[in-house]
Amino acid sequence: METSDYPEQDGPNKTKRGTYRVALDVPWRVDGAADDPEAPVVLCLHGQWMEEDFFALLLQKLHDLPFHFVTLRAPYPLKAPNENKIGASWYPYDGDRKRFLHELALTEGFILGGLETVERALGLAPRKRALLGFSQGGYCGSFLALRHPDRFHGLIVSGARVKTEALEDEMRAAAQSGMRALLCHGTRDRSVPLEAAQRSARGMNDAGVATALLEFESGHSIGRNQVRAIGEWLEEWS
Structure with missing residues (x-):
């Protein structure tokens, strides 16, 4: 939280602020039919x-x-008051754009560290990587992948928009690296309007990132038809 968020009171008090690091053990899992560590x-x-x-x-x-x-599981646990509902979040969000980009940058470090932990634990040395993110995972995942085209060669985003306005230089670098992208979106999505995904696709293609947009008769979800299309895209991409 920035100092300016809460005005300091007049008086003799001299406020000092900083941050401290918290280490968390966050679960992960790996699935798939690959035996090859370079898959x-x-x-x-x-x-x-x-x-x-x-x-x-x-x-x-x-x-x-x-x-x-x-x-990976996101690092921030969530629990709804008075409900038997739990989950996790990749970052806190209060609508402030500057803090949002700051939180995305912090989350980037968590995710890259988690991926490195998994690959090291299982002895994986993949010849290429893709990132698949849904909703909030699509927001932070697209931010991460486009900023690291040396690590990610493909990007799949479902139910989210890409922050193209904050990633112009990164998108051009990703285009030069040969990154390809697939955006999937429901035509009845009430959380993220379809028009936002359409603008994302235009912005990415204008920057040179080969981006396909697939629209589905669905809401804010990732259903069977999307999963099937994602699988076909991955097979062709690989």
Whole structure:
């Protein structure tokens, strides 16, 4: 939280502020039909209020493909008051754009560290990587992948928009690296309007990132038809 968010009171008090680091053990899982440690890795980032097992269940039809599907749990636990509902979030969000970009940059470090932990633990040395993010996972995942085209060669975003206005230089660098992208969106999505995904696709293509947009007769969800289309895209991309 920035100092300016809460005005300091007049008086003799001299306020000092800083941050401290918290180490957390956050679960992960890996699925897929790959035996080859050099097979492609697909990093999967779930939406807010989800966790790794639920997201892996939604994507289970992909797990017959010869990839390593690495699914991380987001680091911020959530629990709804007076409800038997738990999940996780990739970042706190209060609507402030500057703080949002700051939180995305922090989350980037968490995710890259988690991926490195998994690959090291399982001895994976993938010849290429893709990132698949849904909803909140799509927001932070697209931010991460486009800023690191040396690590990610493909990007799949479902139910989210890409922050193209904050990533102009990064998109051009990703285009030069040969990154390709797939955006999937429901025509009845009330959380993220379809028009936002359409603008994202135009912005990415204008920057040179080869981007396809697929529209589905659905709401804010990642259903069977989307998963099937994602699988076909991954097979062609690999």
